[in-house]
Amino acid sequence: MVKSEVHKCDVVIVGGGGAGLRAAIAIGQTNPALKVALVSKVYPMRSHTVSAEGGAAAVTKENDSFDDHCMDTIGGSDWLADQDVVEFFVKQAPAEMIQLEHWGCPWSREPSGKIAVRPFGGMKIERTWYAADKTGFHMLHALYQTSLKYDNLINYDEWFATKILIENGRCQGVTALELRSGQLRVIAAKAVILCTGGAGRVFPFTTNGAIKTGDGMAMAYRVGVPLKDMEFVQYHPTGLPGTGILITEAARGEGGILVNKDGYRYLQDYDLGKPLDVNDPLHPVKKTMELGPRDRLSQAFMKELEKGRVLSGPYGEYVHLDLRHLGEKKIDKKIPFVRELSTKYAGIDPVYDPIPVRPVAHYFMGGVDTNIRTATRLPGLFAAGEVASVTINGANRLGSNSLTELLVFGAQSGQAATEFAIEHPDLDFTALEKQGADEQERITKNFIRKNGGYERVATLRQEMTKTMESGAGIYRSEKSLKETCDKLAELRDRFSNVMIEDRSLAFNTELTSALELDFMLDVAQAIAHSALARTESRGSHQRTDYPKRNDERFLSHSLVFRTDGAPRIEYKDVTITRWPPAERVYGR
Amino acid sequence: MEETIELEIFRYRPDQEDRPTFQTYEIPFRKDWVVLDAINYIKDQIDGTLSYRWSCRMGVCGSCGMMVNGVPKLTCATFLKDYYPDKIRVEPLAGFPVERDLVIVMDDFIHKLKEIKPWIIRREGEEKPIEEGEYLQSPAELAEYKQYSMCINCMLCYAACPVYALDNTFVGPAAIALAQRYNMDSRDQGREQREEIIASNEGIWECTFVGECSVACPKSVDPAGAIQRAKVGSTIDWYKDLLMPWGGKKR
Numbered sequence: 001m002v003k004s005e006v007h008k009c010d011v012v013i014v015g016g017g018g019a020g021l022r023a024a025i026a027i028g029q030t031n032p033a034l035k036v037a038l039v040s041k042v043y044p045m046r047s048h049t050v051s052a053e054g055g056a057a058a059v060t061k062e063n064d065s066f067d068d069h070c071m072d073t074i075g076g077s078d079w080l081a082d083q084d085v086v087e088f089f090v091k092q093a094p095a096e097m098i099q100l101e102h103w104g105c106p107w108s109r110e111p112s113g114k115i116a117v118r119p120f121g122g123m124k125i126e127r128t129w130y131a132a133d134k135t136g137f138h139m140l141h142a143l144y145q146t147s148l149k150y151d152n153l154i155n156y157d158e159w160f161a162t163k164i165l166i167e168n169g170r171c172q173g174v175t176a177l178e179l180r181s182g183q184l185r186v187i188a189a190k191a192v193i194l195c196t197g198g199a200g201r202v203f204p205f206t207t208n209g210a211i212k213t214g215d216g217m218a219m220a221y222r223v224g225v226p227l228k229d230m231e232f233v234q235y236h237p238t239g240l241p242g243t244g245i246l247i248t249e250a251a252r253g254e255g256g257i258l259v260n261k262d263g264y265r266y267l268q269d270y271d272l273g274k275p276l277d278v279n280d281p282l283h284p285v286k287k288t289m290e291l292g293p294r295d296r297l298s299q300a301f302m303k304e305l306e307k308g309r310v311l312s313g314p315y316g317e318y319v320h321l322d323l324r325h326l327g328e329k330k331i332d333k334k335i336p337f338v339r340e341l342s343t344k345y346a347g348i349d350p351v352y353d354p355i356p357v358r359p360v361a362h363y364f365m366g367g368v369d370t371n372i373r374t375a376t377r378l379p380g381l382f383a384a385g386e387v388a389s390v391t392i393n394g395a396n397r398l399g400s401n402s403l404t405e406l407l408v409f410g411a412q413s414g415q416a417a418t419e420f421a422i423e424h425p426d427l428d429f430t431a432l433e434k435q436g437a438d439e440q441e442r443i444t445k446n447f448i449r450k451n452g453g454y455e456r457v458a459t460l461r462q463e464m465t466k467t468m469e470s471g472a473g474i475y476r477s478e479k480s481l482k483e484t485c486d487k488l489a490e491l492r493d494r495f496s497n498v499m500i501e502d503r504s505l506a507f508n509t510e511l512t513s514a515l516e517l518d519f520m521l522d523v524a525q526a527i528a529h530s531a532l533a534r535t536e537s538r539g540s541h542q543r544t545d546y547p548k549r550n551d552e553r554f555l556s557h558s559l560v561f562r563t564d565g566a567p568r569i570e571y572k573d574v575t576i577t578r579w580p581p582a583e584r585v586y587g588r
Numbered sequence: 589m590e591e592t593i594e595l596e597i598f599r600y601r602p603d604q605e606d607r608p609t610f611q612t613y614e615i616p617f618r619k620d621w622v623v624l625d626a627i628n629y630i631k632d633q634i635d636g637t638l639s640y641r642w643s644c645r646m647g648v649c650g651s652c653g654m655m656v657n658g659v660p661k662l663t664c665a666t667f668l669k670d671y672y673p674d675k676i677r678v679e680p681l682a683g684f685p686v687e688r689d690l691v692i693v694m695d696d697f698i699h700k701l702k703e704i705k706p707w708i709i710r711r712e713g714e715e716k717p718i719e720e721g722e723y724l725q726s727p728a729e730l731a732e733y734k735q736y737s738m739c740i741n742c743m744l745c746y747a748a749c750p751v752y753a754l755d756n757t758f759v760g761p762a763a764i765a766l767a768q769r770y771n772m773d774s775r776d777q778g779r780e781q782r783e784e785i786i787a788s789n790e791g792i793w794e795c796t797f798v799g800e801c802s803v804a805c806p807k808s809v810d811p812a813g814a815i816q817r818a819k820v821g822s823t824i825d826w827y828k829d830l831l832m833p834w835g836g837k838k839r
Contacts, residue, residue: 043698051648095719113726134738507687
């Protein structure tokens with residue numbers, strides 16, 4: 001038996017995006033004696049946090065309050081957020097944002113030198129900090145660069161985590177494939193933090209980069225940790241047709257409008273308020289029209305499509321995001337990346353022409369079930385960021401809460417994992433080494449030295465994304481979801497015949513695509529089955545056969561458990577503190 | 589008949605081949621495809637063994653830099669139509685060891701990145717407590733360094749740099765631009781610490797100011813400009829040291 005190399009550390013963080021880096025720095029600041037391994041399948045600055053554009057929310061202005069931010073978030077979540085967690089989040093947010101300012105993030109400023117804030121969808125008062133429209137990029141680089149000063153942090157760049165290791169009933173590390181050598185290693189740790197992001201790539205049309213394949217969600221799911229609220233997937237209302245490239249909500253925050261093929265601001269027909277003229281000094285009105293929440297805007301598009309009032313192009317139907325009235329100066333100052341992306345990828349200069357946009361799969365509200373301290377039910381396993389469901393986002397996340405979430409809960413996970421690691425010093429290296437050898441054998445046998453496979457990774461992946469869109473997209477029904485569940489079961493079956501032509505050990509991306517597809521099939525099944533079981537409509541989860549919210553039965557989080565057959569679904573109550581469920585009201 | 593285009597792609601698997609080869613693929617030509625779309629098409633439909641890095645496909649993650657017809661490019665932002673109907677040659681970024689196919693080894697840059705101390709350095713005791721809020725920074729002060737903060741670490745400037753090609757001890761364009769980004773940030777007080785690296789033999793003085801880095805940069809960071817400014821700053825420091833040894837170094 002080939003022994004696998006064991007790397008020993010105190011805490012291993014899987015994923016080097018915003019949450020993972022914030023967790024790493026939290027440990028570096030408070031416990032520099034702890035050895036921290038940051039395992040990432042890409043160099044950290046490639047992580048998908050880099051693509052976030054619009055901004056990060058925190059109460060900033062005199063006329064704003066924690067309660068207002070809580071209320072916006074809870075209403076936005078369609079009352080599925082845990083209110084104690086939201087309160088904690090909102091209170092921690094400003095300090096985290098200031099901390100990032102101290103670490104050099106180039107936030108946009110007022111003439112006075114103070115931080116500037118902009119309005120965002122579903123928010124009553126402007127509280128979104130921004131770095132022009134490359135906020136995620138600047139946050140990620142500031143965090144990565146800052147993390148480099150901590151010598152107790154060891155970067156395992158381009159190491160692909162494959163499995164969570166459990167011994168004596170607690171999490172004791174992960175196995176990871178070193179991409180350069182193709183060797184599987186054990187990284188033994190007293191605590192593990194998952195920060196691997198979401199899984200937008202289970203959908204065909206997504207803002208998400210290629211790396212967002214739900215690895216951490218699936219790894220947790222496979223060791224018995226449930227995924228929570230997986231049926232809630234956010235469609236961002238404004239992506240470029242074809243590529244799915246995101247056009248930030250900040251474009252609407254700065255005053256951009258959505259119009260249908262007749263040039264009509266159709267959102268007024270969907271209970272989102274009345275439009276003001278674009279030249280009215282009060283435009284855009286917060287929590288109204290174009291500044292409504294993302295779920296409602298994406299749903300309004302689908303209704304317009306049904307009415308035949310949208311435009312049509314080579315990449316399907318679309319509407320127009322019109323920024324022309326903002327003028328070149330404002331566009332270049334506030335949203336220059338929007339201009340760059342539209343010009344380059346859609347051939348449209350928004351200074352002169354409206355941008356074609358359509359809803360696009362963007363963000364997972366659901367994820368690994370954790371408590372407020374980011375702990376999962378598996379001792380020693382923590383999760384933060386999009387991979388986790390903690391939960392502040394409920395059935396629909398408000399734009400600009402996710403970047404702040406990375407910071408607040410990234411830091412929290414670093415602290416919680418540190419405490420756990422100190423209290424649990426013993427690791428069973430012999431057993432871990434054995435597990436590593438078993439995992440190496442599984443990957444060799446099922447993939448890299450497998451004979452007789454005939455299913456192409458790309459074919460299976462395309463069939464998966466297609467069925468997710470047709471059956472588990474913006475609108476769902478029992479019929480569509482059952483078809484998707486059946487199709488996914490078939491694909492899971494066919495996956496056992498996957499073909500790997502690439503026999504090289506060095507940087508074998510055919511192998512990693514197969515492992516990613518394996519993870520995504522688990523995540524896709526979790527979504528489809530959770531959506532089938534929730535026979536109501538709430539936030540981003542819209543059932544055509546159950547169009548109403550049903551608080552009596554479903555004011556609760558779904559928990560999906562992996563079994564050998566169809567996933568098992570359970571529910572647990574939402575924590576309500578001061579904001580009893582009510583109607584979601586926008587624009588009136 | 590469907591229009592097609594040929595891509596000639598650099599292949600190298602270190603555990604299977606002694607030397608690199610080129611492999612030609614014929615794929616459908618689509619006007620709105622970028623080179624990365626073409627490579628993804630090859631990977632998905634023709635040859636699953638081709639390896640390369642990519643993720644965001646919107647020019648911000650910095651993963652997909654390659655040589656396209658000998659020029660360093662972000663392949664997600666390089667359109668086939670600009671080459672059609674000619675064959676396109678795709679190679680790994682020049683000046684780096686090759687890990688596999690189109691994947692370069694970038695350990696050297698990661699090492700240099702850390703060396704230039706790319707974080708805010710405050711003098712002992714001058715760290716502002718979080719409770720006291722943000723450091724004030726006027727839009728003009730932000731504008732001083734903003735351009736240099738736009739680097740996505742895509743490595744195109746290193747691939748373009750004639751000095752780095754000959755001598756990889758040179759700190760290089762992106763790392764120097766980043767050092768300059770922090771040096772010029774009104775919140776930072778660490779310029780002297782970075783000077784050890786930046787003004788060393790391997791630092792700014794190696795640059796012969798060919799300016800190829802700024803031509804290659806897809807984000808208009810202008811590393812050549814950053815290096816020139818660093819040279820001027822360093823020279824002033826040197827004169828101050830010489831003429832005013834008692835206190836020329838204010839920062």
